[in-house]
Amino acid sequence: MEAFVKPGEKNRLKERPERPVKQELQPRVVKTPDGQEITVEPLKDYYCEAPPRVHPPAYAKIVEDLFNWARAESLWILGFGTGCGAIEMRPLMTPRFDAYRYGIQWRPTPRQANLFVISGYLSVKTLKRAIRSYEQMQNPKYVVGLGSCTINGGMYWDSYNTIKRLDRYLPVDLYITGCMPRPEALLAGFLELKKIIKAGKGEGANRYAENFDWYKANQKQVIHDWDMPDYSW
Amino acid sequence: MILVSMAAGFLLILMGLYGALTNRNILRMIVAFTIASTGVNLVLVSVGYLAGRTAPILDAAVPVADAAERIIDPVPQALVLTAIVIGLGITALMLAYAFKLYETKRTLDISKFTELKG
């Protein structure tokens, strides 16, 4: 079983042997039009290698408060259903729940979304995608864990294939319990999140950047075929 | 009378040509052409003939003074001589060619010499 490691602590688990990098990411030799042979290293040449930065709040508190208010009132959710809980999100768009009246809407691209709802259990395979998507969102960004599975694995607590504790891998701002939580619970959760943001506590992105090594180590511990740059810009 | 010989000449030409156009054997073609040439020569001399006159040689029988009244037209005669010689030359040349052609293909069939076409 996984050992509990606090953020900032060094991961004491023994390193697993690294798997060979996928073929497509290995350096390759190509011939240029003028006949030279050059080596292309995909991970270096095609991806930005910079680590994430911590973005401080605005200088003036009042400005930051205004901004946080705006951020809270304009929650753009990444349209990425990671697990079975995603089905509970759809009703929010319907006349019965109509989340839009709270300034909540869905965006298809992580670039434009601020809120990542991890909707239920997260298989290891999906975790990889979730990490990528999360990292491609812009600061400030928020993560909401949906349902028991994101808290402790829920009914999949002993599954070989799902992660058990979401906050080891992504900085979670809020959990909404239940299996599944009803749309009303989701709405309540979002309103709660708004409060957190307005209070200036929605700094998950900065937390992630500060403890980047720790998160990365945790992520890599479960994702054995880590075939991407450390931070997906 | 003169028309008969002329007609005979024309007939010979046509016969010769018919032979040349229908016989595939090169030698036969050459012979056919000599027949046609003969016809031509016959026509040639016929044209110069004037009824009741004599050969254009001035001698006792044909005094210089009234030669113009006594002789036939000498020009076709001169021409036919040339024509004969030339015909002979060409015939000889064709024969030589025929020999060479036979040498290359061992046949005298004209329709076998068709490497060049189109």
Added chain:
Amino acid sequence: MSPILIIAIGLGTAFLLAFLDNRLRATAYAITLVALAVMSWIAADWLFALSSGSTGPVEIFTAGTKPPFAINLRMGLAEAALTLLITVTGLLAAVFLKEPMMRLGRRSMAVLLIATMSFAGIVLTRDVFNLFVFFELAVISTGGLVLLSDDARALSAGFKYLIVSQVISILLLIGIIFLYHAGGSLNIDDLAAASAAGNSTVLLKSGALAFFLLFIALVAELKPFPANGWALDIYESAHPAFSAIFSAAAGAASLYAVDKALLIGGPAWLPVATAIGLSTFVAANVLALSQTSDRRLLGYSSVAQIGLVFAVIGQKDLLGDQYLFIAGGILLAHAVAKAGLYWLSGTLPERALTSWAELKHHPVLLFAFASFVAMLVGLPPFPGFYAKWQLAHALAADGRYLVLGLILLGALIEAGYLFRWFGYALKREAPAQQVDLSLHKIGVVLIAVAAGWGLGYLWGDLSGLGNVLTALPLLFALSFLALDWLPAKVKNAIAIAGLVAWFLVSYPGYDPLRLIFGVIILIGGAVILLASFETHGRRIGFYPSAMLMYAGLAMLIVAEDSFGFFAAWEILTLGSYFLILRGKKSEPHALSYIVFSLGGAFAILAGFAVAAQGTQPFALQGLADVSATFAPYVFILLAAGFMTKTAAIGLHIWLPGAHAEAETDVSPMVSGILLKAGLYGFFILLMTMGKTQFYGVELTYVLLWIGALSALLGNLMAIFQEDAKRLLAYSSIGQMGYALFGLALMNHLGWLMALMFVINHYVYKSMLFLSVGGIAKRTGTKLMYRMGGLITLMPLSFIAVLVGIIAMSGVPPLSGFGGRWIFYNAIMSSDARLPMVIIFLSGPIAFLYLFRLIHTIFLGQLKDEHRRLKEAPFWIVLPQMLFVAFLIGFAIFPGLALRRVDAYLGSFFPSHGLAWEGLTITSEYGYWSPVSIMIVVAVIFVVLLAWLVFLNHRAQKVKQFNIVFAAERPYRPETTHFAWNFFAPYRKALGFLTEPLVTRFWGGITGTLHGTADLTRRFYTGDGQVYAFHFVGFVVIVYLLSMGVRP
């Protein structure tokens, strides 16, 4: 020296040779050469004396008796020229035949001497029967000389010839004797005088029949279609040096014999000559299309050319004084070129047309080849060109349009296969073979080249229309032939200096319209040539071709009369053809270019000829006064000609390949500059002729439709191209459609818009071609989907393309918008509504392909192999930057160029002009202030940019795979770059409009021609007897036809 000595020396030497010991071959050979040289010298002496006027034509009597009682010869100008041609051909052939003659000994030399002598005799004699004798001598010596060939098949060819000549001589003799009977004489002039005097006995009844036999027998020696199978076999299998004689000397002699015979027949027989000549000309050219052996092809071409001259003889009645000039011009050009080509073929061991590719390693020989081809096709500066010009004018003046049309059609087909062949020589893989570079052979070929150029000069002098070879630009271009050994950079500097200097020299003479074209051609040409500094080495052949094109263009815009215009047109066509042909894969495209261009040129020729109605020189301004009967035809012909150059839809299929496959610095020349020639033509045409009705249809309205359709379809096809240069090429079709549309609006602003397009299209198309060319140079591909993401590596090229596409799509604030603005104002005052719909549609479509161009090349994903690319070479970028600067300047101050032109156009269309007040340009309908637009846009842009930078200055720069990819990551750049079939939905919706109907149409035509050729070839079975059949059949058919239509 009495001309009879030509005959006496020929014979005497032949007899003398027989006397020599067979071992003294070298001596015999030397004697032969000396004899032939003396014969030539005598002929040359006479030619000189006669042409300088120091002596008149002389009669040479033999036997001390006057004709008609003895044989007489005549030496006049024509005789002297032909005799010289024959003897010199004989001499050169003797030089060329050195090896076989040394092998076969003195007899072969004697035969050659006699052959030469007998051809000269045919020309000189004035006696029918003597003609027969010389003919038989020629036949027999031909039978002997055929055997000089190494080709075993020559034997059967010689025999076939003998068979047919037997039949011929039978008819000839019968004809002669009955003619003698009818006319009482054997003297040609006597008989002619008798028949001309209406002496009933000569040409009535049997006299006419006799003449028919004589005539048809002589015609048979001209190898008329279809009774010419034997001749082709000889051409193919005989020794090339002999084929040269057979084509040049024998052809000339036979033609002259027929010409003499026609003196007897009189004008009544001329139509027969015309019919036979024309059918031979066209049919032989069609048949030549499907030939693969060089010598047989040349044979067909010879037959065709002789047919052409025969057809010209058929026009004797209306040519008058020019008869010798025209017939001589065509005949001499043919003789020199054909002899030269045969000799050239004698240096090559293989017979396939494609094996001439070996010549590409020998620039001098290639030049010779090009000269010969140009001579045969009748391009300037060769005699055929002048002859063709005069002939067309004479025919058109007399209303013989069918004859003119067929001659031009045949000439076009001939140009087709000759230039195809030239293309093989330049572009095909050279087989492993050696060109025989013996000095005497090459020397002979070069003498022919020199003779061709010399004759060109002479004919130019004689034409009375202005000698093309004295035009300074052309001489400048030709001087590059001599300078070709210099390094390319030096030549480039000279070329640029030449263009600029010529501009400065001619600047004062230009009116505003010509000034615009002059600037584009000369200064614009110089700017594009800057890019040529990039090339290394010597770049053989580039500068003569390019400068030939520029020379043609420079001469075009200053041409005052139709001849100067047409000559310039042909020169620029030829130059640009060579230029286009230089591209790696441009062989088929260059071919279709030259065929379409020559087709267009012929249309122009016909148009001018119809317009001039015999007046020469015909000032271009005179087009305004063409009578209403001819005006629509003139308009249609000229417009069709110009449209081939502007690649209007239907005549456009040559353009994409030609422009796309050309070299990097050639594409902008042929696109940015060359296309303007067609527009210039349209300017001239519309300026002078204006609106013209054809059966109630307004022709400018038709042009409007063509312009609109070109714009639409050109643009539409451009968006589906994967090849960047092809895309630009199709876009040119569209752009030219716009310009044509503007011109056809026939109002002030329409013309102004067309002029604006002239300028803009030059700038941005040159710029785009250069930058795409530079990129293609670096990336090694022209396929856009293979590129991508080059913006950071080639920023300057990107800027050029960016500015180019903004300008081209007409988006404000760059200069393209000015064009659109003028365009809208122009159509406001026009009534043609429907074509506008199409133009409206094509505008946004241009946007599609332009975006595709910039997107798929510069944006998107950079490929593995391009990661280390450098910016395009300096010299290619430099002109682009100049263009960028110009475009921006022109966008702000369009008045600099347009204001004067606007005023100038006011002299044609006083109404609907523009008003230029301060910064604003006002038309009747609207207004436009380029400076204000630029400032407003710039201010807004800068403010917003500053705002964004303030907000976003810390943005993290990421790399190309840092994109959101449905929670995955890209795999490879190739699969991530959306570029191939970029406008797939568009293809689904409107792709049916781009069905290659036009290509299929023209393909169908060429297919039909080739099919006809292949079908007709079967006629020539190779059987000598069948050939005899052909001849007899020919005689009968001509008899039935000619007797059927005559009393």
Added chain:
Amino acid sequence: MTFEWMKIPFALLTLFIVVNYGLLLTALMQKIAARVGGRYGIPIYQNYIDLLKNYALRSAITHGFMFYLGPVFRLTGGVGLLLFVPTIYGSAMFSNMSFAGDLILALYFIFFGSLGMALGAGESGHPYSAIGVSRGLSQVTMAELPLALAVFAIAVQYQTLSITEIVAAQQGGFLHWTLFTNPLAVIAAMLSFLGSMMRPPFDVVLAPQEIPIGPPTEYHSAYLALMQTNRVIFPIAKIVIFMNLFFGGASNWPVFFVKVFAIYMVSVLVGVVFPRFRVEQSIRWFMVWAVPIGIAAILIV
């Protein structure tokens, strides 16, 4: 019609009014659409918050030079278009920069923003951006045609290309509007209008999940904020052209608000009723329905 310095504050004022009106108007339209679906819809001020939030986001990435410039081009296009068209008829000041050019300038300047946007989207290297651009361009070429025809028809009708003069010709009662004097042209233009508003049935360009909202896939933060700003200015600028050409223009701001709203509503009404067209379907639709009407319009003028 020349430049005066006073025009600058008025231009800014116009801009201010239009931005605010646009923010509210688009929210209102969204609300209307929501109500059609039985939802309550966003708060009327939601657009302000979204805009503010996007400007306030802390981090940003850039794919390169053109990526950076894309939104600037886009917004310049919107603002420029607004300023090049006279907003209020009869007001020299609210004619803004229309002295720089006439109707043709306005029509062609529409493309300025699209071009820049497309270039920026292209440099992001995202295939979906390119696909979106390809769809958008394909669709707009055909959608523009009826508009061009209609514009030409009325230019011929009024014998001028000046927008101010076209408006002037329509004064004196609503029966003088082009809508009634040349209904065919107006129909054609309005059909074209539907195609250019990026609303159903012509919004496949932005297909949200298939090609995550197409061209702006990679845009975020301040870039997106600029584009959102444009998104409120640009449709109004376009509508102003339509209003001026076909609906008699506006001689004061209230009329302006009403007419803009009404015209905007056309596309919303159609949008909430019809499902989405594929690109080739919409091209064919324009070919079959809009273009013939446009041709009829120019033929009978």
Added chain:
Amino acid sequence: MIRHALAVFFLLGLGTVFAGLLLGYSPDTELNLTARYYAENTANDLGAANIVTAIIVTYRGLDTLGEVTVLFLTAAIVALVLAQSRHQPGTPQRVLPPSGELLHTGSRLLVPLIVLFGVYVFVNGHLTPGGGFQGGAIVASSMLLLLLTDPLRRFGHRMIARVESLSGLFYVAIGVLGLVLAGGFLDNRILPLGDFGSLFSAGAIPIIYSLVGLKVGAEFSSMLVNLSETEKPQ
């Protein structure tokens, strides 16, 4: 069959032409202008009794020169064509049946007579029927007789060639002399016309005709010899 029909068809067409000539032919009753001139002036001008000879050698001398050339040319070409087919030394000689005694004896007797007769014919060409061609052919027939007698007999090619060449050269030279000394090329009046009807009359005609005779004889001989020496293809 088709080819025969076609031949008949075409020849019928040609026959129509000939028929036209034939039917339109009306025999002259008087000499035409040219012929009359010859009849009236030959004796005075050229001094030749045989008008045909005068025409052939002088008036139409150029034709005759050409004619001679035709023979020369044919001989040369035949030699050229057959050159490669000569019997090569070292290959087995043909074996032919012996010719009969009659032929042997007869030819020995006849050859000198034939040659003599030939010479007579061409020397008297300007007086009597006959002339260079006829005489030359007669001379050559003696050669044929010799070859018939002994097909393997070899003649001196050089000798024949020399005769041929020299006579030709002289012929041309006389022609040119006419140009220089008399009225034109091949004018026979470079020599005195002499007594009409005598052997040494008519200027250069007898000489020319003799040369023609020699030449024709030599040429025919050369052809015969060449044809005879040609081996059957192996």
